[in-house]
Amino acid sequence: METLAPTPEEQFQARIDADIRIEPKDWMPEAYRKTLIRQISQHAHSELVGMLPEGNWITRAPSLKRKSILLAKVQDEAGHGLYLYSAAETLGTSREQMLADLHSGKAKYSSIFNYPTLSWADMGCVGWLVDGAAILNQVPLCRTSYGPYARAMVRVCKEESFHQRQGFEIMQTLCEGAPAQKEMAQEALNRWWWPTLMMFGPKDSESPNTEQSMKWRIKRFTNDELRQKFVDMMVPQAEFLGLTVPDEKVKWNEERQAYDFGEVNWEEFWAVVKGNGLCNHERLQARVQAHEEGAWVREAALAHAGKRKARETVAA
Amino acid sequence: MAATQSEIPTAPAAAPAANPLFPLVLQLADTSLILAHRLSEWCGHGPVLEQDLALANIALDLLGEARSYYQYAAELEGQGRTEDDLAYLRSAVEYRNPLLVEQPNGDFAHTIVRQFLFDNFHYHLLKELQSGPDARLAAIAEKSVKEAAYHLKWSSEWLIRLGDGTPESRQHLDKAIATLWRFAGELTTPTALETNLQELGLLPEYAALLPAMQAHAAHVLAEATVPLPAAPFAQQGGKSGRHSEHLGYLLAELQYLQRTYPGLTW
């Protein structure tokens, strides 16, 4: 049998296996491009929508210091969304197209942001738990196979590092404060714990895309691996704070050298993914409204740039 | 600044509560805080991602400036109050910000006009304050004037874009000017307190700021192809604690946690 020249797909996979980054103009399988656009834009949408639940506490932050920190943090999320949209644009899509997909409901974003933020302790939980979970997802993506995505993630992770710390600090201050504050912290943990575990996605057995994504190195750990890592990381931190994780099944397993924990309510997970979370409607509505009400502003800037250019041409 | 050095009180620490600078610094603090608060309401709702970041940057600058003033005011007062006590535990009638900055965001054109009117005053005021006789105030002004210069550039350029953009943007801008221009006069009309401080040489004469402010506004409006608005009746009151209805709601939100749980650390 004669040896066949490697196909473009095989050459592509060989580069990935050798940990050589793929860059925008390189040949890539159409499925790789599509999967990446979906994953990166979904990530960008999550940053954008993620501004809303925390944004609504900026005006109620309890001190000037906390107000500055929270505003800077939510602003960072706008920046992260921007870096990610830019990375996706190198794959041949446009921000306008990605936003249209978000607004029509075609594109998804992280379900965690469809839960309401009801007390100041939620700012602690979002930073400590939600950003903590996000970081577990994101750090491996700094080595993902697509160059612009990896570079965007390096920038995101660098900036993200203060987010989790400020969240933990909020929780710690509450836990060391008055009984009412400690109660506030526990109540928030009770609401955020399970939705945070859901952030890692469905169980591996029900995550059909994982295998291909791992092969392409646009995903580097499975959902269940990351979920376990998260629980192992967070349970001791909750103990340090004097808070109780709302799962009776949480128990150290000496044999596995990991925590056992209970089953996520997958019914709730799928309901929120499908649009039936408490805030799905208003989050999306807020984004659509901002975009639509901004249309005349964006058009004006373009029109003015055009007029100015025309005047310069005449003058020249 | 037209002050003679001999008129300047040199030992403010001797009689802290009576220091005439205290109410002025508090007024500057309130002004920057309230505007920062308004701008922060845009976070997550801007017309385009890049401008969401720009608005938050301006809000953060103003918030930082407000904190410097509050900290200084607390020291001047010498009663053990903190920056947060001053911001979170004073009622609307005690707030001393001009009416302009408490006006709601409205649409983007309203936000731009409000910002432009404020920046044009703020920048020119800080430029003078940075060479003023009070070292601490001068230092805050020196840091803030760089930020204010950028804010003024930003709001001026946007005013031009909206004025000389599309017919629709022009309509939005005209409406915003009609709503907000009447609050510009208060910025440069001295209250009794301000007149007193101007006589002491601690605050620049506002009349001396006006030529540069008017020249800049005329230039920007001309670029925007917008005729100079006829001077409307100038609404006054915020700087004396007589506010529009908007401030009460703003403070209710701003102060909610501190008022609900008095005396706690956050």
Next chain:
Amino acid sequence: MNNSEWPLWEVFIRSKQGLDHKHVGSLHAADAAMAVQNARDVYTRRLEGVSIWVVESKHIHASNPDEAAEFFDPAADKVYRHPTFYDVPDSIKHM
């Protein structure tokens, strides 16, 4: 889809005096002046830069990855361009 999307710009930042401008990412802006300001607001929030260049993305011309072999491989065998190619006696200093 409406056509109000601003053009895409590539951003290059000099992180401190004496260093090259380095590509950091991209953004949207209506014109060059706005692109510079947006770059300032987006990419220098943590003292990352002292100077900014922007260029509209459509004006960047790139080499073709399919031609990478003929473009870049020929440099691989020109080892004599590198100082390590030459043996210099140990006793010779300052070379």
